[in-house]
Amino acid sequence: MERRRCAASTGGRRARSRRRLGTALMLLDERMDDLCAQHGLNRGDLALDPGPLGPLLADPEP
Template sequence: MKLVLTIVELLRQLMERQVLRRVDQGDLDDDQVEDLGTALMQLEEAMDELTEQFGLTPDDLNLELGPLGPLLPRHRP
């Protein structure tokens, strides 16, 4: 389950960055920004619930890739 949640968290963070890029570029209208923001918040809440349910922390999902460093950025508390 840890690997599955790690992959989902990686995808969540990638989607979040893509949304931020599109917002910065002005590619989205206000309704799209609102909808995407709500969806990302719900996904983050679901991830928090799942990690708690399985006794994991966000740091548990951050695989160490040796000389490449951690898989995920360490910006979440």
């Protein structure tokens, strides 16, 4: 019985953590758009290409 309760609470914690991470990433994306607009940049201006790794930030607009 205790084992089930522990597994259920861990699953709930993981779901909350995923939701919090998703929310944080969406807020970060919005903030990046705000900062780019404020400074007259687009996402492509922020892209770094370290060579064999490829671009780190892709421009979401074609």
